[in-house]
Amino acid sequence: MSRIAIIGSGSWGTALALSLARRGDHTIALWSHSSAAGAYLPGFSIPEQVTSFTDLASAVEGVHVVITAVPSQYLRSICHTMAPFLRPGQILVSATKGIEDQTLLRMTQVIEEEAGVPAAALSGPSFAQEVAAGYPTAVTVAFPENTVAGKLQEELSAPGLRIYTNEDVIGVELGGALKNVIAIAAGIASGLELGHNSIAAIITRGVAEITRLAVACGGKRETLAGLSGLGDLVLTCTGPLSRNRSVGVELGRGHKLPAILANLHGKVAEGVRTTSAALGLARAHQVEMPITEQMAEILERGRAPQDAIRELMARPGRDE
Secondary structure, three states: OEEEEEEOOOHHHHHHHHHHHOOOOEEEEEEOOOOOOOOOOOOOOOOOOEEEEOOHHHHHOOOOEEEEOOOHHHHHHHHHHHHHHOOOOOEEEEOOOOEOOOOOOEHHHHHHHHHOOOEEEEEOOOOHHHHHHOOOEEEEEEOOOHHHHHHHHHHHOEOOEEEEEEOOHHHHHHHHHHHHHHHHHHHHHHHOOOOHHHHHHHHHHHHHHHHHHHHHOOOOHHHHHOHHHHHHHHHHHHOOOOHHHHHHHHHHOOOOHHHHHHOOOOOOOHHHHHHHHHHHHHHHOOOOOHHHHHHHHHHHHOOOHHHHHHHHHOOOOOOO
């Protein structure tokens, strides 16, 4: 039996807790900044294998694996607070998808800066509601050392949740973060009622953008054709449960971003925050990302979505 701490009781953290609890051989600590564990995933009860905590020291005491599942903007401060309570031998895993503002760091890099140890990345096509319900799901856990990745594969696999391993932390993380930006674009095309052809084009060219940047940052091209790349991108661009896609749909219908975000009722669409950081990373590596650039124009400068799509279509022809 292993003890696992999940830091963050939003929909994703709660879904992971419910999935791991189905194994029957883990005890799980679920940390929340408030006492409302599971509030973002209504309709599911917290099983007896899961204990809720609001104190970080108590949540991570004696655990073997610590999974962070908090919004990207809070990860650094939470890891800073948690770091003194961590002990040698504990494995840290980031289940957060994003790029930190200002520093342009991936989430595992933020964890390593604050906790002083390398972290694995957990990513892939996975709506929280479906994982919580036990629907078949396949995701990737990435870590440079095969022994650690294999250990996490063993510990995190659960009924309905299949874990694959990967050594490419950079590719896995950037695939999971950048797909949220492309999903906003796909949602805009849907909200503008531009048809399925446009969405297919956005997904395909989105893969190209993500791959260019991931490879420039040291990731592997083949990673972006896998679960944490193409798999996650297709799900997030087409699935009705995607918050990022939903934000894009509402933008395409003419609604304003502040009102759209307010209607999420505390839930986070990471692509809104990731867009600016993604462009900063692209500029640092001299990588062209035209879809991401147009999303920044819409999200940060209020450009009309139809004008952004029109400019994308009017770009000079090029070889695929």
